[in-house]
Each structure stands twice: as structure tokens, then as C-alpha cells.
Amino acid sequence: MKKTNDYPVILVHGFLCWGSESKINQFMPCFGMWTGNGRDAIMEEGVKCFTPHVGPFTSMWDRACILYAYIKGGRVDFGKVHSEKMGHDRYGDTFPGCVPNWGELDEAGKIQKINLIGHSFGTPTIRTLIHLLAEGDPDEVAGTDPSDLSDLFKGGKAKWVHSCVTLAGTHNGVTLPDAGRPLVKPMATMLYKIGNATSGTWFSRFYDFRLEWFGFTSKDKHITLEEGKEKIKHLVNLEEDNIYYELSTTGAKKCLDKTKVYDNIYYFSYYGRRTRRKFGIEYPSKDIWLPLRLFSPFECLYSDANHKGEYWQANDGIVNVGAAHHPDGQPFVEWADIKSFDQIKPGIWHSMPVEWKDHTSYMGVGETHEGYQKFFKDILDRITDLPVIE
Numbered sequence: 001m002k003k004t005n006d007y008p009v010i011l012v013h014g015f016l017c018w019g020s021e022s023k024i025n026q027f028m029p030c031f032g033m034w035t036g037n038g039r040d041a042i043m044e045e046g047v048k049c050f051t052p053h054v055g056p057f058t059s060m061w062d063r064a065c066i067l068y069a070y071i072k073g074g075r076v077d078f079g080k081v082h083s084e085k086m087g088h089d090r091y092g093d094t095f096p097g098c099v100p101n102w103g104e105l106d107e108a109g110k111i112q113k114i115n116l117i118g119h120s121f122g123t124p125t126i127r128t129l130i131h132l133l134a135e136g137d138p139d140e141v142a143g144t145d146p147s148d149l150s151d152l153f154k155g156g157k158a159k160w161v162h163s164c165v166t167l168a169g170t171h172n173g174v175t176l177p178d179a180g181r182p183l184v185k186p187m188a189t190m191l192y193k194i195g196n197a198t199s200g201t202w203f204s205r206f207y208d209f210r211l212e213w214f215g216f217t218s219k220d221k222h223i224t225l226e227e228g229k230e231k232i233k234h235l236v237n238l239e240e241d242n243i244y245y246e247l248s249t250t251g252a253k254k255c256l257d258k259t260k261v262y263d264n265i266y267y268f269s270y271y272g273r274r275t276r277r278k279f280g281i282e283y284p285s286k287d288i289w290l291p292l293r294l295f296s297p298f299e300c301l302y303s304d305a306n307h308k309g310e311y312w313q314a315n316d317g318i319v320n321v322g323a324a325h326h327p328d329g330q331p332f333v334e335w336a337d338i339k340s341f342d343q344i345k346p347g348i349w350h351s352m353p354v355e356w357k358d359h360t361s362y363m364g365v366g367e368t369h370e371g372y373q374k375f376f377k378d379i380l381d382r383i384t385d386l387p388v389i390e
Helices: 038-043 060-072 080-086 122-135 138-143 181-197 202-206 225-237 243-247 249-256 290-294 296-301 309-313 359-363 369-385
Strands: 009-012 074-077 091-095 114-119 161-167 266-270 275-278 281-284 332-334 349-351
Touching (some): 009 038, 009 122, 038 369, 060 074, 060 091, 060 122, 060 249, 080 138, 114 122, 122 161, 122 249, 181 243, 243 249, 275 309, 281 296, 290 296
Parallel strands (some): 009 114, 266 349
Antiparallel strands (some): 275 281
16 A cells, blocks of 8 residues: 555553653563564654653543643643642643644645554543544633643644554453452552652652652652652542543543544554453463463453443453453444455544453563564554545
């Protein structure tokens, strides 16, 4: 096929993970780990690719705001209304912009677009960004002086995105936090205390918790537990703006129900499974990466009125098939039903065939170098061949 575009690709990491600004990425890139490098695979094809660090524990709204500033350039603005409601600082870091002409017209009068690829919680991140680009936010518009309103919240920018690709995405939330509900807040508290204790140390630069707007983490200065404990408690008890709540099936539905698809954007959903069903029960495979085997059984056995049977109990070690297949309530088509390239249409999710992969396979764990590089090049070939819709 003839290439229709060479729009930059933005790879967005998920929960617990990192991007290029964290020093850990120099030794172990999130998209590749010790097996290849997804960013390099894309750049080898002559397309720019960026892997921003949007925070391992950051909410989908805050991540979307960071992502916007990272791509376009400028200071992160979480929104006057949002930040007051959620009890954190309004502003974050300032970025030069990896695609500063994003959304602008080139010499031919064409819009500079981007391609978005999100892994795991990177999925609600890019969906939230697309929603804000397209729709803006009426609360921010109503509650902010027009001269002080971020362009992100003004809407009208759906045409800034060419494609949206999700890898093991938490579209509909996952049942792991549902199954382990009593453990969620203690676990979150413990992890945030680690971020607080390591603030201002070498570790905070090696693995950046990126929650400084809540006031208990920092790369530059140490914050004592006495200073941070109430702020940690505040974040743990939030619902919206709390990644643990947003990863649950209840939280994902509440936060993402307002999102929709747009007829100028192509949507693809990749997902894996490494469980088998016997006698009506789902079992984790020995092929699941060892650290994930602790979590998979919770999802294999969990069931409630809305999340039951093979569709929800089958999982990749972390994310249920039912969470990753496509967003509930949005149009989709099975890839197996696509018989020719010209049947790929914008404004509808193309759900790829389930792969024998676990959650970290999309990060390169257990994959061959050649196979992992080819995976990203195949995605790139498809999205750069698709007709551009202005």
C-alpha cells in the first residue's frame, strides 16, 4: 500500500510503568524491556516516535493533561475546576513540545496529526485525551476566565488524531481491584509512602512517581512523612482522579462513559489471553510471566452480575478479555470479519484476534527481539497506509 502519512507516534505506558524521562528507561525501556525496543522499531521506519512519562500512579485526566503539554508544548494545566475539586495544584511541569506544530496546518493546508498507542492504563489515558481534544470540558469553560483557560478544554480538535491503538487496554476496567477490594487502599497507601520516603533522592529520578501536584512526592526535594501523610490519605480516599478506582470496573465506567468514537479516527484494539477453561473454570497457564501468576487466579475465579463467564474470567494475567476487547457501548467489528484493506473504517473499533500473550508481552517480556520489533512495524504499516480524513 502507498503511505498516506508519516504522523508521529506517541506510545503511552500503563500502571506502574514509565517513559523516557525516568532514568530506568535508559536501562529498560517500558516498550521493550530487555527484548528489543518498540520506539526504535517505529523510528527505523522513518517515523518519529515518543514515549512520554505520564506517571505510574497518575489518573487518566491528569495523564491526559500531561500528555497534551508533552506533545504540544507548554506548562501542564490540570484545569482550575478539576484541581480545586480534587484538592491538588493546578500546574505541573513545562515541556518544549515533541510535536509543537500539532494541530496546525502545513504548507499544503493539511492538519499535523498524531497516532496514539496506549498499553494497559495508557488506553483510558489516550481515550481521555481524545475526548478532551474533541469535546473540551464544560465545567472548565464555565469555571475559568476565558483568558486563563487551557486550549485543551476548549474542544474542537478531534481532527488532530489519525489513529488510536490500544494494547491490553483497560477499556472497561479490570476485575482485579474488584476481587481484591479490601486490599486496594492499604496497597495504595504503602506505595505512596514509598514515593514519599524516596522523594528528593536518586530513586525519585530513577523511577519517578510523578504525583508532585498532590504534594507528597518530588524529584528535587525530600518531603517528610509528617508533611506527606495527610496528602497521601487524601489521594487514597479520592474516587475520581485516583488510578486504583479508575482501574476498577465501576471507576472505568464512570470516568469513560462520556467518551465516544469519531469518524475521522481509526481505532484498533489488541489483547491477549493466557488462561484456559476446563469444566467451567478458568485456569492460568504456566506461560504467564511468573510475577503475574499471583494475580491471574483472582480474575479467573471472580464473578459478579455484570462480569461473569469466559469473556470476563479469561485474562492475560492482569487484564480481562472483557476489559480489553472494546469499550462497552461503542461500535466494533471483529478483525476476522474484515476481508480487505478498504473495509477498515474510521469511527469503529477493530477488535483484533485474541493472542496467546500475557499483559507484559506487549512490553516485550517473553517475546523475541525480531517478533517484538515486527509487531510494532506491522501496526505502523497499517496506520500509515490508511486514508487521512481531514
